Amino acid sequence: MPEDDRKIASARKSWEERKLNPALKRGAERFPNPEETIRPLFEFAASLKEDLMTKEMAQLFAEDELSTLKWQKAAWEALKPKTESAQASASM
Numbered sequence: 001m002p003e004d005d006r007k008i009a010s011a012r013k014s015w016e017e018r019k020l021n022p023a024l025k026r027g028a029e030r031f032p033n034p035e036e037t038i039r040p041l042f043e044f045a046a047s048l049k050e051d052l053m054t055k056e057m058a059q060l061f062a063e064d065e066l067s068t069l070k071w072q073k074a075a076w077e078a079l080k081p082k083t084e085s086a087q088a089s090a091s092m
Contacts, residue, residue, distance in 0.1 A: 021079055027069070028076035034069035038062050 031037045041062035048055035 021076075021081075024072055024076035024079060027072040031069050032073070034066055034073060037069060038066040041065065 041058065045055055045058035045062055048058065
């Protein structure tokens with residue numbers, strides 16, 4: 001691997017460990033069940049009967065937030081340190 005590639009890989013790994021991973025971990029642990037977390041937003045959208053524009057906006061907002069939480073959870077599962085993955089599997 002050329003020296004420049006090594007530096008880039010090292011910087012990326014450092015960034016993941018210092019910035020990205022802690023943020024993903026916090027989100028994944030705070031909201032372990034994305035569907036249940038966002039359910040009240042979907043219920044609110046469904047409760048709107050007359051203001052269809054607000055209903056559509058609320059529905060789209062809920063869908064966007066749900067996809068964000070799902071992505072965050074999947075990203076953390078893929079990037080978390082191997083030792084943490086093994087500990088989680090062993091505790092089940």
